[in-house]
Amino acid sequence: MPYIPYHLTDLFSSPSFSPHTFMSAMDSEAPSGPTNSRFTTLAMSLAYQILSGVAYLHSRHIAHRDLKPSNVLLTEEGCVKLIDFGIAYPEEEAGDGEIKRQDLWPEHPDRMYFEVGTGPYRAPELLFGTTSYLARAVDSWSLGVLLAEFFTALRLTSEDDNELPPEPHSPGAKPFVLPEGGSFADPHAVWKRDSLFDASRGEIGLAWSIFCVRGTPTEETWPGFTSLPDASRVTFTQTPRVPLSPLLPNLPTPSTTPLDMIEKFLQYPPDKRLSPADALKHDWFKAAHAETVLLPPGYADSARDKIAATVAGEWEGQSLGQLMRSYVRPHLAQLSHC
Numbered sequence: 049m050p051y052i053p054y055h056l057t058d059l060f061s062s063p064s065f066s067p068h069t070f071m072s073a074m075d076s077e078a079p080s081g082p083t084n085s086r087f088t089t090l091a092m093s094l095a096y097q098i099l100s101g102v103a104y105l106h107s108r109h110i111a112h113r114d115l116k117p118s119n120v121l122l123t124e125e126g127c128v129k130l131i132d133f134g135i136a137y138p139e140e141e142a143g144d145g146e147i148k149r150q151d152l153w154p155e156h157p158d159r160m161y162f163e164v165g166t167g168p169y170r171a172p173e174l175l176f177g178t179t180s181y182l183a184r185a186v187d188s189w190s191l192g193v194l195l196a197e198f199f200t201a202l203r204l205t206s207e208d209d210n211e212l213p214p215e216p217h218s219p220g221a222k223p224f225v226l227p228e229g230g231s232f233a234d235p236h237a238v239w240k241r242d243s244l245f246d247a248s249r250g251e252i253g254l255a256w257s258i259f260c261v262r263g264t265p266t267e268e269t270w271p272g273f274t275s276l277p278d279a280s281r282v283t284f285t286q287t288p289r290v291p292l293s294p295l296l297p298n299l300p301t302p303s304t305t306p307l308d309m310i311e312k313f314l315q316y317p318p319d320k321r322l323s324p325a326d327a328l329k330h331d332w333f334k335a336a337h338a339e340t341v342l343l344p345p346g347y348a349d350s351a352r353d354k355i356a357a358t359v360a361g362e363w364e365g366q367s368l369g370q371l372m373r374s375y376v377r378p379h380l381a382q383l384s385h386c
Contacts, residue, residue, distance in 0.1 A: 052129055054376055056094070056117035056194075060241035062375045063202050065090075067300045068223040088300040089363050090371050091198045093342040095306065096333060097128035098194070102187055103324040105130075109139040111183030113164045115190035117197060122376075126368035127344040135164045137183040167247035169193045172258050172265075173318060175251045177277035185318035191327070192313025193244050195306060199296035200242040201225045218260075219244055219295040244295060252282060262314060263289030270316035306332045342368035 059065055067084040098120060105112055112119075113135045121129040137155065155161060160181060162174045171189035173181050201220030204227060219242045246257040259265070264286045265273040273279055292311060299305050309330045312322035322330075333341065340360045345367075363371060 049131075052121040052123050054122040054372075056120040056122065057241075058376045059094075059122070059372065060117055060197060061202075061239050063224070063239045065375045066202065066223055066298045068298065084300050086363070086371070087298075089340055089342060090368075090375070091300070092306075092332065093126070093368055094122075094128060094372075095195055095198065096328065096341055097343075097347075098130075099191070099324045099327050101128060101130045102191060103328060105136075106184050106187070106324060111137040111139060111187050112190075113137055113183060113186055114166055114169075115187055115194055116166050116169045117194060120194075122372060123344070124369050124373070125344040126342070126372040127347070135161070139183060165190065168243040168245040168254065168257075170247070170254065171318070172255060172316065173276060175255045176273075176279045179277075182318045184323070185321050188313050188321035188323060189318075191324060192310050192321075195313070196244045196292070196296060196310050197241055199298040199300075199306075200244060201297050202239045203227075203242055204237050205240050206236045206238070218246070221294050221297055223297045255282075256284060259284055260287055261290055261292070261295065262316065263287060265316055273316070304331045304334070306330075308332075342371065344368050 065087065067087040069083055102112065102115065110133075112130065112133065114132055115130075119130060119132045121131055123129065137160070158180050160179050160183070162178055162181070165171065165174055165186065169190040171181075171186040174186065201223055203220060203225040225242070245254060245261065247254045263269060264284050266286075267274065269289075292314075293299065293307060296307065296310075299307060309322065309327055309332055313327070315321045340363055342361065342363055343359055345361070361367060366374070
C-alpha cells in the first residue's frame, strides 16, 4: 500500500475547518460568505467520496464494521482511501448457505461478533449482545456519527490530558469550546473535534449517551429492542429525543444542509437506516441546492456521471487537494512546532 500522508482526524482537529472564524463564533448563525462556502465545498466533496466508497463495499456484499475518522485516509490530491478491513464482514448472497471467507474465526449469520466497531461510532444494537444483526446497517449508523463530526464543536484541550482518562462531556453548543482556565497561548493546547456520543464510560455509558440524544428506545421507536439479549439487564431512565442541530454548531448555512441525511442514518431500527447509496442521492448533493463538489484527478468517470451536484476540478482556483491541504498543513505544522 502506498504511503498516504493524511487522515480525516487531521482535518477534524484543524481549528480553521469551520464555517465560523473565531471572531464570528459568538454570532447566532454561521457567516454566509467565503469562509462558509469554502468549508461547505470541502466537507461535501469529502463526504461524497466517503459515501461512494462504502456504497461500493456494500454493492460487493462487504460491510466494513469499523468506520471512523482515523480509518479514512486522504491523499495529497484529496482522494479518500478507506482502510482497516480487519473486521470486515462478507455477507452471504441470497441462496448461498456457505461462508465464503476461509477464516480462523468464521462468522455465520446467527453467530456474529458484536465486539466490533470503535467507541462512539458503534451502532446501539452492538451494545446489547446481539449475535445476529444487519452488518451494513452498522456501517450506516457509523456513517451518521462520522458525518456529524464534520459539524460538531472544536474543543481546546491540553496534550498533557492525553495521559489521563477522558472526562465525559456532551457535544458543545458553540463552534469552539474553551475549558475553564484554558488559553490559546498554552503551548500544549491542541484542538479536538467533539464526538456526537460519549464512549468514555464503557458500553452502558455509550448507550446512555446515545439515548440522551436519540431518546430512550421504546417498542414504538425501536421494535424488537427489548428482545436483544442484554436489553433487559439495565433499566434506563426514559429520555426524549432531542434535535441534532444544536449539537452540530459547525453546520453550514446553505439552503440545504446534511442534517436530514445524518438524521436518516441515525435511526434506531437497523432496517430503517439510510443506505450510503441512497445518501448519494440526497438533496444535499443536488445541483439545485449544493455548492460545487470537487473530485480528485482520475476519479472514476462513472462516479462523475452519477452525481447530481455540480462537479468541478477547482473552487476559486484551488483544486480539491489544495483546498484540503490549506486546512491541514498549517495545523500540522503548528503541532510539529509545539
